[in-house]
Amino acid sequence: MxxxxxxxxxxxxxxxxxxxxxxxxVLKEVLDKYDYLPPESKAFIKRVxxxxxxxxxxxxxxxxxxxxxxVVKQKPLIRTLLRMSTYQILYMDKVPASAVCxxxxxxxxxxxxxxxxxxxxxxxxxxSKNSRNIKTDKEDVPQWIKEHLVSCYGKENxxxxxxxxxRIHPVTVRIRSDKADTSFMTPxxxxxxxxxxxxxxxxxxxxxxxxxxxxxxxIASMFVAIEGKxxxxxxxxxxxxxxxxxxxxxxxxxxxxxxxxxxxRKVSLIDENAKRCIRPSKDxxxxxxxxxxxxxAPEYEKRFDVVLADVPCSGLGxxxxxxxxxxxxxxxxxxxxxxxxxxxxxxxxxYLKDGGRYIYxxxxxxxxENEENARYIAQxxxxxxxxxxxxxxxxxxCDGFYIAVLEV
Numbered sequence: 001m002x003x004x005x006x007x008x009x010x011x012x013x014x015x016x017x018x019x020x021x022x023x024x025x026v027l028k029e030v031l032d033k034y035d036y037l038p039p040e041s042k043a044f045i046k047r048v049x050x051x052x053x054x055x056x057x058x059x060x061x062x063x064x065x066x067x068x069x070x071v072v073k074q075k076p077l078i079r080t081l082l083r084m085s086t087y088q089i090l091y092m093d094k095v096p097a098s099a100v101c102x103x104x105x106x107x108x109x110x111x112x113x114x115x116x117x118x119x120x121x122x123x124x125x126x127x128s129k130n131s132r133n134i135k136t137d138k139e140d141v142p143q144w145i146k147e148h149l150v151s152c153y154g155k156e157n158x159x160x161x162x163x164x165x166x167r168i169h170p171v172t173v174r175i176r177s178d179k180a181d182t183s184f185m186t187p188x189x190x191x192x193x194x195x196x197x198x199x200x201x202x203x204x205x206x207x208x209x210x211x212x213x214x215x216x217x218x219i220a221s222m223f224v225a226i227e228g229k230x231x232x233x234x235x236x237x238x239x240x241x242x243x244x245x246x247x248x249x250x251x252x253x254x255x256x257x258x259x260x261x262x263x264x265r266k267v268s269l270i271d272e273n274a275k276r277c278i279r280p281s282k283d284x285x286x287x288x289x290x291x292x293x294x295x296x297a298p299e300y301e302k303r304f305d306v307v308l309a310d311v312p313c314s315g316l317g318x319x320x321x322x323x324x325x326x327x328x329x330x331x332x333x334x335x336x337x338x339x340x341x342x343x344x345x346x347x348x349x350x351y352l353k354d355g356g357r358y359i360y361x362x363x364x365x366x367x368x369e370n371e372e373n374a375r376y377i378a379q380x381x382x383x384x385x386x387x388x389x390x391x392x393x394x395x396x397x398c399d400g401f402y403i404a405v406l407e408v
Contacts, residue, residue, distance in 0.1 A: 003034060003037060003041070004107075005041055005044055005045055006048075006084070006103050006104075006107060007107060007110075008030060008034065008045055009045055009048045009049050009052075009084055010077070010080055010081060010084065010107060010111075011030075012026050012027065012030055012045070012049045013049060013052055013053070013080045013083065013084055014076065014077065014080050016049070016053060016324055017053070017056070017080065017083075017324075018076045018080065020328070022322065022324060023049065023050065023053050023322060023323060023324045024321070024322050026049075027045075027046060027049060027050070030045065031045070031046065031202075035204070039202065039205070042202065047092075048084055048087060048088060048092075049084075050323055051087050051091055051092075052083050052084045052087040053323040053324045053327070054140060054166075054323035055087060055090075055091065055136075055140050056083070056140060056323075056327055057138075057140045057142070057327075058135075058136065058138050058140050059083050059086045059087055059090075060083070062086055062090070062127060062134055063079075063082050063083070063086055063123065063127070066123055066126040066127050066130065067082070067123045067126075069119070071083075075113070075116070077108075077111055077113060078108065078113060078116055078119070078120060081104050081107060081108055081120060082104070082120065082123055082124065085100050085101070085103075085104040085120075085124050086124070086127055088100045089124065089127055089128050089131055090127075090131055090134060090136050091136060097124075097128040097131070098128075100124065100128075101121055101124045101125055101128065104120050104121070104124055105117045105120055105121050108120045139162050139165075139166065140166075140326070141162060141165060141319070141326050142326060142327070144331045145316065145319075145326060145329075146158065146162065148316075148331075148334070148366070149161055149162070149316075149365065152365065152366070152367055153365065153392060157392055157394075157395060159394075160392065160393070160394030160395050161365070161392055161393050161394050161395075161400065162394075163394055164320055164393035164394035165319045165320045165326070165393065166320075167320065169320050169321050170196040170197055170198075170199070171196065171197040171203060171216060172188065172194060172195070172196055172197075172216070172217065172218050172219055172398075173185065173194075173195050173196075173197060173203065173214040173215060173216055173217065174191075174193050174194060174195075174214060174215050174217045174222055174245070174249065175193045175194075175195060175213070175214050176193075176212060176213055176214055176215060176252060176277065177208070177211075177212070177213040177214075179208055179211070179213050180208050180213035180214045181206060181207045181208055181213075182195060184197060184198055184206045184207075185197055185198060185206075186198060188219060188397070189397070190219050190397050190398065191219060191222055191226075193222070194219045194222060195214070203216055209276070210276055211276070212276040212277035212278070212279075215245060215248060215273060215276075215277055216245070217245035217246075217249070218245075218318075218321075218398060218399045218401075219397065219398035219399075220317075220363070220391045220396070220398035220399045220400075220401030220403075221245055221246055221249075221310075221363075221399075221401070222249060223389075223391070223398075223401070223403060224246045224249070224308065224310065224359060224361050224403055225246060225249040225250050225253055227387045227389070227403055227405060228250075228306065228308065228357065228359040228387075228403075228405050229357075229405075230249075230250045230253040230254075230255050230306065231253070231254065231255070231305075232253065232254025232255070232283070232284070233254060233255070233256070233283075233284065234254075234255045234256070234305040234306055235255070235256045235258075235303065235304045235305050235306070235353075236250045236255040236256065236257050236258070236304060236305065236306040236307075236308060237257075237258045237259075237260065237300065237303075237304045237306070237307055237308065237348075237351055238250065238257065238258070238259045238260065238308040238310070239260050239291070239293040239307065239308065239309050239344065239348045239351075240260075240261060240262075240293055240309060240310050240311055240312065240344070241259035241260055241261050241270050241288075241308075241310075242261040242266035242267065242269045242270050243266075243269040243270060243272070243273055244259055244269065244270035244271075244272075244273040244274060245273070246308060246310060247259035247270065247286070247308070248273060248274065248277050248278065248286075250306075250308065251278060251284065251286045254283065254284055255284060255306070256284045256285045256286075257284075257285070257286045257287070258287050258288075258289065258300075258304075259274075259286065259287070259288045259289075260288070260289045260290070260291035260293070261290065261291070262290070262291070262292050262293065263290060264290055267288050267289070267290050270288050271288055274286060274288065293309070293311075293344040293347060293348055294340075294343045294344055294347055295347065296347050296350065297351075300350075300351045301350055301351065302350070302351070302352065302353050302354065303351060303353065304351050304352060304353060304356060305352075305353055305356050305357065306352075306356060306357045306358075306359060307348050307349065307351050307352050307356065307357075307358050307359065308359045308361075309344055309345065309348055309358070309359065309360050309361070310361045310362065310363075311340075311341045311344050311345075311360070311361075311362055312337070312340070312341070313337060313341070313362035313363060313364040313366075313369050314329050314333045314334050314337055314364045314366055314369060315329060315363055315364055316329065316364045316365045316366060316400060317362070317363040317364050317365050317391070317393065317399045317400020317401050317402075318363050318399050318400065319400075320393060320399070321399065334366050334368060334369065335368065337368075337369055338368050338369055338372065338373060341362075341369060341373055342373065342376060345360070345373065345376065345377055349377070349381055354408075355407075355408050356408075357405060357406065357407050358377060358381075358383065358405075358406045358407075359403070359404075359405050359406075360373060360374055360377060360403075360404045360405075360406065361401065361402060361403045361404070362401070362402050363399060363400065363401050364400065364402065365390065365392065365400040365402075369402075370390060370402035370404075371388070371390070371402075371404075373404075374388060374404035374406065377404075377406050378406060381406075382408070383406040383407060383408055384406065384407060384408075385404055385405070385406055386405050386406065386407050387403065387404065387405040388403070388404045388405075389402070389403055390402050391403075
């Protein structure tokens with residue numbers, strides 16, 4: 001059965017931009033479903049989907065400049081078609097503009113919009129004709145995010161962060177076994193076990209993936225267990241664990257791990273990784289559970305040596321990997337999220353044994369969600385910060401990430 005790559009992209013973008021779903025979740029589902037496609041087809045689907053989301057502001061500005069009907073007033077399917085097609089015309093030199101226009105017209109007719117196929121054709125051919133005069137190097141990050149980064153981290157660091165956001169980010173993996181085939185990878189140069197997959201390499205196609213010889217995990221995330229100094233035999237609870245990278249890392253360091261998250265769907269992601277990576281052991285255990293981190297589980301009171309709380313956050317640190325975050329995160333989120341994060345802190349700190357360690361982390365760059373929450377823990381619960389670092393993209397060779405380790 002033949003598969004129309006552009007129709008798959010169209011459906012992906014409708015889910016992401018019109019229904020508000022997360023791009024990485026949608027892409028994973030789609031690429032798993034069409035796993036039988038050749039690597040170049042999957043790479044094209046991924047590139048156009050992610051690129052269209054990443055360059056959304058510039059793309060919409062361009063369409064508005066060459067269309068009589070503004071983007072916001074267009075029908076969802078039509079604006080999605082125009083967006084993905086504009087991305088191909090402006091950012092993909094090897095894709096002929098004529099083919100892009102023709103395929104968009106065909107798709108508009110196939111999806112029940114024959115009456116608007118002429119409109120689609122006219123807008124795209126107008127953009128194609130003027131493409132050399134259209135600037136494509138603009139930073140597609142909302143102004144308020146740029147101002148926030150400058151305010152918090154200075155102009156020099158903000159520039160490095162924004163430059164990093166626009167670069168292509170390879171998949172980062174953590175090697176778990178000397179049987180891992182690193183010929184498909186390049187060393188990160190940051191941590192010995194951290195590698196980057198080579199271009200167009202799907203993790204599932206690398207020998208040893210199904211055997212758990214390596215796991216997808218960003219370098220900053222690896223520092224959680226390392227800086228938290230997880231020890232063999234310790235009892236560790238990861239209260240917001242999906243998809244499970246940090247919890248499995250703690251297990252690999254010899255801990256007994258309880259990995260929890262708020263829904264069956266999220267816990268299934270942990271289980272999916274655990275199925276590949278966790279082998280029965282007489283020395284230590286790994287269990288998963290559906291558990292809301294804001295709701296107290298009495299059976300866990302004072303049970304754990306370590307609580308790992310990688311809390312839901314504004315996600316600004318992973319804009320480079322998850323392009324939709326820059327458009328979906330709102331300025332007010334940076335003010336309102338800390339209250340929710342403190343509910344998790346107030347609840348889960350009760351799971352610590354006397355003298356236990358609390359590891360607090362986020363994948364964002366916002367002092368109110370990070371440093372201020374660490375000081376909240378220290379002051380309210382009489383703890384001292386023994387390790388603290390804000391990792392910055394472009395400066396620290398990893399995602400934007402914050403880690404604080406607190407002890408009595």
